[in-house]
Every structure is written in structure tokens, then in C-alpha cells.
Amino acid sequence: xxxxxxxxxxxxxxVIAIIITIMVLEMxxxxxxxxxxxxxxxxxxxxxxxxxxxxxxxxxxxxxxxxIVRSVNGATLWANLHLLFWLSLVPFVTGWMGENHFAxxxxxxxxxxxxxxxxxxxxxxxxLVRHHGDHSSIAxxxxxxxxxxxxxxxxxxxxxxxxxNSILGFVLYVVVAAIWFIPDRRIERKLTYPGNENEGR
Amino acid sequence: xxxxxxxxxxxxxxVIAIIITIMVLEMxxxxxxxxxxxxxxxxxxxxxxxxxxxxxxxxxxxxxxxxIVRSVNGATLWANLHLLFWLSLVPFVTGWMGENHFAxxxxxxxxxxxxxxxxxxxxxxxxLVRHHGDHSSIAxxxxxxxxxxxxxxxxxxxxxxxxxNSILGFVLYVVVAAIWFIPDRRIERKLTYPGNENEGR
Amino acid sequence: xxxxxxxxxxxxxxVIAIIITIMVLEMxxxxxxxxxxxxxxxxxxxxxxxxxxxxxxxxxxxxxxxxIVRSVNGATLWANLHLLFWLSLVPFVTGWMGENHFAxxxxxxxxxxxxxxxxxxxxxxxxLVRHHGDHSSIAxxxxxxxxxxxxxxxxxxxxxxxxxNSILGFVLYVVVAAIWFIPDRRIERKLTYPGNENEGR
Amino acid sequence: xxxxxxxxxxxxxxVIAIIITIMVLEMxxxxxxxxxxxxxxxxxxxxxxxxxxxxxxxxxxxxxxxxIVRSVNGATLWANLHLLFWLSLVPFVTGWMGENHFAxxxxxxxxxxxxxxxxxxxxxxxxLVRHHGDHSSIAxxxxxxxxxxxxxxxxxxxxxxxxxNSILGFVLYVVVAAIWFIPDRRIERKLTYPGNENEGR
Numbered sequence: 001x002x003x004x005x006x007x008x009x010x011x012x013x014x015v016i017a018i019i020i021t022i023m024v025l026e027m028x029x030x031x032x033x034x035x036x037x038x039x040x041x042x043x044x045x046x047x048x049x050x051x052x053x054x055x056x057x058x059x060x061x062x063x064x065x066x067x068i069v070r071s072v073n074g075a076t077l078w079a080n081l082h083l084l085f086w087l088s089l090v091p092f093v094t095g096w097m098g099e100n101h102f103a104x105x106x107x108x109x110x111x112x113x114x115x116x117x118x119x120x121x122x123x124x125x126x127x128l129v130r131h132h133g134d135h136s137s138i139a140x141x142x143x144x145x146x147x148x149x150x151x152x153x154x155x156x157x158x159x160x161x162x163x164x165n166s167i168l169g170f171v172l173y174v175v176v177a178a179i180w181f182i183p184d185r186r187i188e189r190k191l192t193y194p195g196n197e198n199e200g201r
Numbered sequence: 202x203x204x205x206x207x208x209x210x211x212x213x214x215x216v217i218a219i220i221i222t223i224m225v226l227e228m229x230x231x232x233x234x235x236x237x238x239x240x241x242x243x244x245x246x247x248x249x250x251x252x253x254x255x256x257x258x259x260x261x262x263x264x265x266x267x268x269i270v271r272s273v274n275g276a277t278l279w280a281n282l283h284l285l286f287w288l289s290l291v292p293f294v295t296g297w298m299g300e301n302h303f304a305x306x307x308x309x310x311x312x313x314x315x316x317x318x319x320x321x322x323x324x325x326x327x328x329l330v331r332h333h334g335d336h337s338s339i340a341x342x343x344x345x346x347x348x349x350x351x352x353x354x355x356x357x358x359x360x361x362x363x364x365x366n367s368i369l370g371f372v373l374y375v376v377v378a379a380i381w382f383i384p385d386r387r388i389e390r391k392l393t394y395p396g397n398e399n400e401g402r
Numbered sequence: 403x404x405x406x407x408x409x410x411x412x413x414x415x416x417v418i419a420i421i422i423t424i425m426v427l428e429m430x431x432x433x434x435x436x437x438x439x440x441x442x443x444x445x446x447x448x449x450x451x452x453x454x455x456x457x458x459x460x461x462x463x464x465x466x467x468x469x470i471v472r473s474v475n476g477a478t479l480w481a482n483l484h485l486l487f488w489l490s491l492v493p494f495v496t497g498w499m500g501e502n503h504f505a506x507x508x509x510x511x512x513x514x515x516x517x518x519x520x521x522x523x524x525x526x527x528x529x530l531v532r533h534h535g536d537h538s539s540i541a542x543x544x545x546x547x548x549x550x551x552x553x554x555x556x557x558x559x560x561x562x563x564x565x566x567n568s569i570l571g572f573v574l575y576v577v578v579a580a581i582w583f584i585p586d587r588r589i590e591r592k593l594t595y596p597g598n599e600n601e602g603r
Numbered sequence: 604x605x606x607x608x609x610x611x612x613x614x615x616x617x618v619i620a621i622i623i624t625i626m627v628l629e630m631x632x633x634x635x636x637x638x639x640x641x642x643x644x645x646x647x648x649x650x651x652x653x654x655x656x657x658x659x660x661x662x663x664x665x666x667x668x669x670x671i672v673r674s675v676n677g678a679t680l681w682a683n684l685h686l687l688f689w690l691s692l693v694p695f696v697t698g699w700m701g702e703n704h705f706a707x708x709x710x711x712x713x714x715x716x717x718x719x720x721x722x723x724x725x726x727x728x729x730x731l732v733r734h735h736g737d738h739s740s741i742a743x744x745x746x747x748x749x750x751x752x753x754x755x756x757x758x759x760x761x762x763x764x765x766x767x768n769s770i771l772g773f774v775l776y777v778v779v780a781a782i783w784f785i786p787d788r789r790i791e792r793k794l795t796y797p798g799n800e801n802e803g804r
Contacts, residue, residue, distance in 0.1 A: 004268065010211060010214045013610060013617055014214055014218030018223075020618060021622060024692065024694060025226075025694075026230065029698040033707070034708055035708045052688055052691070059684075063610050063611075063680065066610075067607065074261070078261070078382070088225050092230065096231065099230060099232075209465075215416055216422065218419075219423040219424075223423065227431065275466075278465065289454070290426065292427075293429050300431060306435055307435055310440075409666050410666075412612070412613060413666075416619075420620060424625070483663075490624055493628075494627060497632040498632045498633065
């Protein structure tokens with residue numbers, strides 16, 4: 001029933017690497033050669049930085065979690081593809097939000113994609129926990145995941161707030177990114193436990 | 202005569218990861234910032250979701266099959282490239298079908314690419330079976346592959362039907378995707394047999 | 403002095419996977435929804451198929467050669483990047499040749515890129531041979547490499563001929579691809595020698 | 604506290620492979636089929652060659668350094684993403700510089716991206732040194748890193764000079780690339796020391 005985890009990691013690395021890199025293609029080379037010709041790109045650049053950090057956070061958390069995963073099954077593959085699907089929409093909403101200078105609907109849609117990515121990540125974790133059992137390391141680590149729950153709550157607030165003030169919504173997305181910027185010490189600590197030989201590749 | 206399988210997996214992962222991700226580039230960022238400006242993208246988005254699922258299915262089946270493959274040879278490399286070639290046309294027909302709101306010829310061509318990808322997958326399996334022998338695990342698993350045969354038949358019907366009603370053709374493509382959505386339990390079951398140490402990387 | 407070969411393979415796989423896949427982006431989705439709207443894409447499609455086969459040949463030969471390589475050094479990394487540089491120009495000349503229906507200059511430039519890629523591959527092999535020694539497997543296999551030399555000669559003829567008849571030049575490129583289509587049995591045979599444990603990853 | 608280094612390498616390989624390859628997409632296929640229609644692409648091509656070499660240098664140094672790294676931690680992941688962020692801006696400034704024939708502001712911005720990438724690389728090394736300790740191989744190798752410091756100084760001079768003569772600035776970027784073209788023999792030498800079993804993957 002259990003499959004090796006190496007290719008799931010490799011495929012996810014590939015997709016996430018492409019997502020994080022093609023976003024920069026939304027920053028179209030300006031036609032002028034003056035410093036002013038860069039000015040319209042400032043909101044696009046800001047969106048790019050935020051999304052780069054978000055995709056980086058997902059990659060970091062994916063990496064940390066896969067370190068303690070022992071094997072995967074068919075359901076995991078689909079839960080993983082589901083997560084990658086929502087992340088693959090990030091370049092689209094990033095470009096739309098940046099080109100429209102953080103207007104209402106693009107900011108709302110950006111938040112919806114963050115919210116759905118968060119849901120997809122939670123489903124992915126649940127599938128992994130079910131595969132490994134309730135007493136596994138992964139179950140213990142994600143038990144009472146306040147950071148995940150807090151993020152989802154802030155996303156929901158940010159989406160609602162954006163109907164009235166989309167800049168405030170954008171600020172809230174930055175706040176969540178800042179919360180996650182600190183890597184997941186729960187898992188790093190776990191990895192120091194004796195008996196863990198699941199490292200490397 | 203036998204080559205290691207690691208790089209075949211890595212290269213296929215890379216190509217499939219790129220195919221699945223560049224499809225999203227066909228969803229061009231709209232110029233307006235209203236929710237209405239997303240409406241013309243709905244058929245493009247629907248095509249994207251379907252193709253994401255299809256490419257995901259191919260990756261899943263490729264992954265499952267490679268788990269029980271012991272080594273590859275020169276013929277396998279070309280059969281694999283042939284499969285990747287047809288899959289690489291998926292972003293093109295996806296964009297064409299979506300932008301033309303499921304018109305006749307784009308839906309037909311989409312089905313032809315699915316049909317050719319299915320043929321290419323069958324050839325790839327046959328080459329692997331010939332390399333491993335008729336009594337190998339891979340030969341047993343793909344013996345009497347009703348799911349593969351059924352899919353090919355439905356594709357053929359869908360392409361024919363699309364000459365008269367392309368929406369119905371599209372619905373049939375969705376049906377095949379649904380059939381495959383369930384991961385290939387035949388191989389997962391096989392992997393629990395004793396003596397299989399072919400996992401991981 | 404010797405470095406592990408794993409990352410050289412992984413990086414080359416990544417670059418070659420991207421090259422082979424972004425070529426399809428040159429096949430722009432047509433605006434019409436009729437079968438006639440695909441007609442102008444036929445030469446682009448033919449160029450794409452030829453280049454897909456060429457890049458596939460390079461990947462296959464790279465794969466086969468790296469199987470018998472034991473380690474790499476700094477010079478190998480640069481020789482490898484030099485090879486990838488010329489291959490990275492393939493999508494550009496492919497698109498140019500296809501969009502101009504095999505006109506004189508695009509066909510000539512396509513041949514020049516093939517010629518330079520061939521040179522770069524030869525340099526890469528020479529660097530690997532110098533690193534492994536004259537009595538290594540890799541030196542023996544590439545000793546008197548008639549296929550490589552023949553290809554270079556045909557490329558040179560094809561480029562010259564294209565000044566007068568570019569369709570003939572294109573046909574000669576197809577001939578070289580056909581010669582290489584057969585995988586490099588010299589190395590596959592080598593790999594069956596006893597004492598080779600360099601397989602897999 | 605320590606994580607395996609395999610996925611950090613794989614993800615970095617993926618991102619760097621994409622960066623180095625999508626730059627070629629800035630070389631738009633010309634509409635004409637004459638050799639003259641390539642002329643406007645010459646500065647774009649020159650920018651592409653320079654950036655290809657720079658990204659190649661970063662990949663080579665990343666590869667060499669990771670060879671002697673034993674494990675990574677959360678801080679390393681972020682320092683690595685920070686480095687990849689600045690490198691991801693290289694295609695943008697490459698395209699802008701090439702299309703504007705080495706005009707003042709694009710050349711300045713290109714230099715700023717090089718400078719920031721250099722800073723990011725230094726931070727990445729410092730984080731690795733702190734993780735491995737002051738007596739580790741990596742600390743010894745990067746102790747008194749004259750090549751890194753010289754490059755940063757030349758970048759700063761080149762950016763300043765470009766305000767008056769941007770061609771001279773471009774020449775200085777070429778000079779730094781030439782300095783780094785020679786692979787980092789310090790690490791290759793280190794790898795011959797007895798007791799190093801950290802090679803391969």
C-alpha cells in the first residue's frame with residue numbers, strides 16, 4: 001500500500017520551482033530605458049515579492065513535513081496534486097493584483113487562492129496523518145496547529161475587509177506571511193529526537 | 202543492456218511538472234479589475250482544470266508503474282519521450298479549446314491528443330513488459346487492462362460525437378478523467394507483496 | 403578533485419526538460435476555431451517535432467554517457483554548461499524556422515546551432531575522457547566515434563546546401579536525426595560488462 | 604535541528620535551471636526571414652550570454668559549496684530562497700538591458716541585481732558557516748574570500764561608472780564574470796582531503 005516518497009518530493013519541487021520562477025515573467029520588460037519606466041512596475045514587483053515569500057513558505061513547510069513522512073499512498077498523491085493546483089493559480093492572481101494596483105476584486109481573488117491553498121495544505125496533512133496513524137510524529141506535530149488555523153482566519157478576514165478597503169486586505173496578507181516566515185521549529189525539534197533516520201534522500 | 206531508472210524518472214518529472222504548470226500561462230491576466238473581467242476566462246479555467254487532472258493522472262500512473270520497474274533500456278527511453286511528446290501538446294489544445302468555448306474542432310483535437318497520449322502510454326507499457334519478461338509483475342498488472350481499453354474507446358466515441366455536439370464530447374472527457382481519478386490500486390496492492398524492495402529512490 | 407555526478411545530472415535534466423517543453427510555447431494558440439486555422443501552424447509543428455527528437459537524442463546520449471562516468475570536475479561543469487547553452491538556442495531557431503516556412507536564413511541558423519551543439523558535445527566528451535584517463539570505459543566507447551563525425555559532416559553540408567535549397571537542408575537535418583534515433587548500443591553493451599556498479603542514482 | 608540537504612539542492616537546481624532557460628524567451632523570434640532581421644537581437648544575445656555565464660557561475664559555486672555542507676537548517680532554507688529571489692530578477696534586467704542597447708538605467712539596474720545576488724550569496728555562506736561551526740571545512744574555505752570581495756567592489760564601481768558611461772559598466776561586468784569563470788579550486792582541493800565522504804547524492 002505504501003509508495004516511496006522520493007518522486008513525490010521531486011515532482012513537487014519541480015512544480016513549485018516553476019511556479020515561483022514564472023511569476024517573474026509577469027514583470028514585463030518596459031519599453032523605455034529611463035528609471036521612470038520602472039515606476040508602473042512597482043505594484044507588480046510588490047505582488048511578486050509577497051507571492052515569492054508565500055510560495056517559499058509552502059515549499060519550506062512541504063519540505064519540513066516530508067522529512068518526517070515515511071511513505072505515501074495513492075490518496076497522498078492526489079492531495080498533493082490538489083495543493084499544487086491551487087498554488088499554480090498564484091502567478092495568475094499575483095499578476096492580476098499587481099497590474100491593477102491592488103484593486104478590490106484582484107485582492108479578493110488573491111485571498112481566495114491563499115485560502116484554498118491553505119485548505120488544500122490541511123487536507124494534505126490530514127491524508128498523511130491518516131496514512132501514518134494517530135500516534136505518528138506527523139500527527140503529534142500537527143495536533144492543534146494554531147498557526148495554520150490563525151492564518152485561515154486572517155485570510156477570511158482579509159477577503160471580507162477587501163470589499164471595503166483592499167489595501168488593508170493586502171496588509172493582512174503581509175501579516176500572515178510574516179507569521180510564517182519563521183520556519184516550523186516544531187518539526188526541526190522533532191528531527192533531533194533519537195531514532196530518526198529519515199533524513200536526506 | 203539495462204540502465205538505471207533514476208534519471209528517466211527525474212527527466213519525466215521535470216517535463217510533466219513543466220507541462221502542468223505552463224498551462225496556467227494560457228490564462229492571460231485580464232486587463233480590467235472587475236469580477237466581470239474574469240467571466241471570459243471561465244471556459245479557459247475549466248479546460249485548465251480538466252487538463253491538470255489528466256496530466257496528474259498520467260504522472261500518477263507513470264509513478265506507480267515506475268515503482269515496479271527494475272531497470273530501463275534504450276527502447277524505453279524513446280517510448281518515454283514519445284509519451285512526453287503527446288503530453289507536451291496538451292497545453293496547446295487546452296488553450297485552443299478554452300479560448301474557443303468548446304467549439305467543434307478544438308474539442309476534436311483535444312480528444313485526438315488524449316487518444317494519442319493513451320496509445321503512447323500503451324506502447325510505453327508494452328516496451329517495459331518486453332524488457333521485464335512475460336512473468337514479471339508489470340506484465341501481470343497490465344494484463345487485461347480494462348481501464349486503459351475503456352478509456353481509449355470513450356475517447357474515440359467522444360471525438361466522433363464532437364463533430365455533432367462538442368459539449369457532449371467534453372463531458373465524455375470528464376467522464377474518463379473521473380474513471381481514472383481513483384489511483385491504480387492494482388499496483389499499490391502489488392507493492393505490498395513480500396520481496397518488493399524497489400521503493401524510494 | 404572529483405565531485406559527485408548527481409547534481410550535474412539533475413541540473414542537466416532540468417534544463418533539457420525546460421528546453422524541450424518551452425518549444426511548444428512557440429506554437430501560439432490560433433484565434434480561429436476552424437481546422438483551417440491550424441494550417442499555418444503545420445511548418446511550426448514540423449519544426450517542433452524535429453527539435454523534440456534532437457533534444458531527445460541529446461538527452462539520451464547524455465544519459466547513456468553519464469551512466470559510465472564515475473565523477474566530474476570543475477572543467478566538466480563548464481563543458482556541460484557550454485553544451486546546455488547551445489541547446490538553449492534550439493527553441494529560438496525552431497520558432498524562427500517554423501514561422502518562416504523553412505526559408506533560407508532560418509534553416510541555415512538552425513543548422514549552425516546543431517553544428518555548435520555537436521561541437522559542444524564533443525568538447526564535453528573530451529573533458530570527461532581527460533578526467534577519466536585514456537584507458538577508461540568512456541575513452542574506449544568514444545574512440546573513433548563515426549556517428550558523431552558523420553553528423554558534423556552532414557550538418558556542414560546541410561548548412562552549405564541551404565544557401566541554394568533550404569528544403570534540402572531541412573531534409574538533411576531529418577536524416578541525421580534518423581541516424582541517431584537508434585540509441586547508443588555501444589554504451590548499453592558496455593553496461594553489461596561485469597564490475598559495473600555505477601547504475602541508478 | 605538538522606535537515607537533509609537533498610531537497611535544497613533539488614529545488615535550487617530546479618529554480619536555477621528555469622532562470623537560465625527562460626532568459627532565452629526574451630529573445631523574441633524576429634518576423635523577417637533575412638539575416639538582417641537578427642541584427643536588432645545582437646545586444647539581446649550579448650546580454651543573454653553574459654547572464655547565462657553569471658547564472659552558471661552561481662550554480663557552479665552553489666554546487667561546490669553544497670558538496671562540503673553536511674546538513675541544513677531552517678535559516679539555510681530562507682537564505683537560499685533569498686539568493687534565488689535575486690537571481691530570479693536576472694532574466695528581467697537581462698531583457699531590459701539587451702532591448703535598450705546597454706542604456707544607462709538598465710545597465711545600472713543589472714549591476715544592482717548582481718550586487719544584491721552577491722550580498723545574498725554571502726549571507727547564505729554566513730548562515731551555513733554558523734550552522735557548521737568556525738572550524739568546519741566551509742568556514743576555512745570561505746575565510747578571507749578575496750574573489751567574493753573583489754567582485755562586490757567591481758560591481759559597485761561598475762554601477763557608479765554606468766551613470767557616466769554604461770558601456771564601461773557592462774565591460775566591468777564581463778571582467779567579473781571572467782574572474783569567476785575559473786571554478787573554485789579551493790573547494791575542489793578540499794574535496795581531496797581524506798575523510799570526505801560527502802560526495803554524490
